[in-house]
Amino acid sequence: MKRALSFVFVALLLASFTKPEKKYAVGQIKTPMGEILFYLYDETPNHKASFIKLANEHYWDSLTFNRVINNFVAQGGCPDTPAGFSDSPYLLKPEFKKELRHVYGAVGGGRDNNPEMLSAGCQFYIVQNKQGIARLDDKFTVYGQVFKGMDVVDAIVNVKTDKKDQPLTPIPLKVRIIYLTEKQFKKYGYVAK
Numbered sequence: 702m703k704r705a706l707s708f709v710f711v712a713l714l715l716a717s718f719t720k721p722e723k724k725y726a727v728g729q730i731k732t733p734m735g736e737i738l739f740y741l742y743d744e745t746p747n748h749k750a751s752f753i754k755l756a757n758e759h760y761w762d763s764l765t766f767n768r769v770i771n772n773f774v775a776q777g778g779c780p781d782t783p784a785g786f787s788d789s790p791y792l793l794k795p796e797f798k799k800e801l802r803h804v805y806g807a808v809g810g811g812r813d814n815n816p817e818m819l820s821a822g823c824q825f826y827i828v829q830n831k832q833g834i835a836r837l838d839d840k841f842t843v844y845g846q847v848f849k850g851m852d853v854v855d856a857i858v859n860v861k862t863d864k865k866d867q868p869l870t871p872i873p874l875k876v877r878i879i880y881l882t883e884k885q886f887k888k889y890g891y892v893a894k
Contacts, residue, residue, distance in 0.1 A: 725883075769857055776825070
């Protein structure tokens with residue numbers, strides 16, 4: 702009996718020292734067309750922190766995918782005003798990384814033609830070109846990768862738009878941060894870094 706109690710005690714003690722499974726921050730974009738999930742890279746800490754901050758503040762809840770171009774990108778988050786980027790809450794210094802490229806499903810920080818290549822804190826885009834867009838590498842910061850919902854992105858870039866590539870029927874955003882474990886990522890066929 703003593704031996705059995707000792708075994709139970711040791712098992713409980715070991716269980717109390719077991720580390721909880723690591724959780725990874727994931728961007729979640731809900732639209733009327735479906736849900737998009739993307740991994741946020743640790744290699745771009747300022748862009749990642751900015752996205753998490755604005756999502757937690759519900760910054761994008763009144764905004765839309767405001768520029769969509771088939772075989773290029775679905776872009777959202779910019780306040781829908783003629784002022785555009787000038788309404789961004791702040792600008793971010795570039796975080797170019799050789800290992801993070803503009804492949805299909807890459808999430809990046811939008812910017813205007815400013816010489817410092819600063820990203821607008823509010824602006825993001827998702828690469829929809831299946832061959833990627835290498836000409837954007839080292840000019841725009843990639844800070845995430847879609848692992849669920851590229852079918853939604855493909856549908857978004859195929860809607861009817863005006864001459865400025867703005868959807869004729871607005872596509873509103875609901876952006877949140879969720880946390881997934883490695884096991885949960887594997888269900889989507891993605892390996893967290």
